[in-house]
Amino acid sequence: HLRDPLTMLENAADVTETIEAAQSIVPQQVVLSPITLRPWHKVPRGPDDLAAGNLPADVDPRQMSLLGAAWTLAQLSRLALSPHVHSATYFETTGWRGLMETENGSSLPSKFFSIPGAVFPLYHVFAEMADFNRVCPTHSTHPLQVEALTLLDAQNRKRILVANLLPEEQEIKIKTGTCEARLKRLTADTAEDAMRMPEKFSKEPGDPLKSVSGKLELKLAPYELARVDVL
Template identity: 35%
Template sequence: MARIDFEGDVFETEDQRNWTDASYKTYSTPLALPFPVTMNRGTVIEQNVRFSLAKISQKIFFQSSAKQPVHINLTKQTTPFPAIGLLQSSRYPTLSESECSLLKKLKIDHLRVDLSFVEKSWKEKFSEANLTAKQLNVPLFLSLAFSDHPENDAASFIEICGALSPKIDSVLIVDEGTKVSNSEWFAPARKLFKEKLNNVSVGAGTNAYFAEFNRNKPFPGEADFIAWSVNPQVHAFDYLTLLENLQAQADTVISARTFQPGIPLWVTPVTLKPRFNPVATRTEKPGINYPSPPDPRQMSLFTAGWLVGSLKYLAEAGASKITFFETTGEKGLIQGPENSLWPADFPSLGGMIFPVFFVLNELLRYSQGRVMNTMVSQPDSVSALTLLDGFKNVLVLASHTPKVINVLLPFPVTECSVRILDLPFCRNNMFSRGTLPDLPVQVCRPDKGVLELQPFTVVFVEIPS
């Protein structure tokens, strides 16, 4: 048994699953005392942490399961496949004809755009997003951050909607300062938008992390949905952290379900890095490095597999709508017309198609189906997502490691059809040549039901009927 004793300052323990991090953090001084803490010159702070381990009577052995195959267990519990959309590009305001053709192939549910009425350029940004949505023939999902004058903001927004005639599916209303919905003016804003925007869905929540919303309950009771964003790098950024944090995404959905049972839960957007710092103590100035340069893993097979894991945990927990990544640019599915702004760290070329595009293209074939809860014995090594569409059911296996992994399939089979997203396919198809091939179907003969999963590959295994 372990014991930890604290002395001196007051400590606070934080459940970091509120940021979808699979960890806890203990610190001082508590945030409520306040944040940030003012320290006067000469102030003395004393802290002492003592860790002690009680004597144990037997040795503890840590047995590695590296040589054991990964076991997959299919349950009978299913949930609907969530509606999947994309985030408006922060680098390119419009789409080229070839980019539009590629993205339309995905048949996404919506295009999300974040508008802040504090920014002078919000009308221009709205107009650009409206054009992009019309190019893709999808409705807009708007996140609206209101200033200290919400009545004026709402009136200006309704006025420009009259000029642009946008097709708006849903609106998330938040306060620019707190990043969460304001219970005082949410109801009148919702009523106005319902009247003026053809009974559009109006949601509450936050355009930041689940933590911001969880701290500010109760939320407006008349909301049509609850929404919050996800990224795995709030507290750390190594590969293992990104993988461990996948399961914590489900915890946010499970917690949100208790706020108002039955209300739709939307996780939007899901990005690889933070979009901004919601607890910044000074003004951040936008720029190409704001809030930080993009993650070079965005263009990797690792992130394609990470997306499979994110969709798995969010869908199995009951999220009904998810926004994944931006359309184009270094934070998106396609690089866009120009080379990377960070060629040394993010060596992408204009027109390059990232692996996350290919994996979404395959996954969205099952958008009208259901997701079956699937258990994995080594979730940090493999994510397993089972998709059912009534015709061809598929088990999606995503390798998260640079090593070959053996996976014991959860059904008896001597021969099966597979589609494999791997490095050769991505290299051969990273630039569009007019038509984009689907993943080729291959015949696989597992040895005693064991499938050999190559490093960082995503394999779609057709389940025998």
């Protein structure tokens, strides 16, 4: 993906075209693996390049950013719209291609600034999905500005994950019907705590929220990842 955020997010939306192209060749459900921010098949730079202060070609510093989390949710929301996806594998487990940093930390902190042993914001996209076994397609009226994913568990408990895809605040409305909810925010202000203490962060219920005329109204911070638990 190219360096500018808009092109990166457009590529996340284009995953449905990739699925359709695969379906035209082999009409079976599609397995997407691996899904990465940078093309994984490029030949990595050697140790001399690392010593010179260059990141490997398949490493993207946005891996540990709020934008990386927003991109991940945006793509997952598109996958949920397709009936042709069997499974998808995202990223690696640890390191600068993973969900969290290693205990030793980044090899090039000047280019990939991360907290040793901490998770990346995109970790929370998957963590917030873990207790739910059904994904419901969720349609955005402005898909390059905001994306969402609705989750249900065995007790029909509903969770909505929302990502602001813009580097600026925006106000959104979610059609839910009359309800009360809890809102938990992952923003630039809360990101460090969320990365250093992910389990504590995830267990916090969030702030109370009530629908207005059948809609939940949210003001999202730049590249915010919001968790809405409908009560």
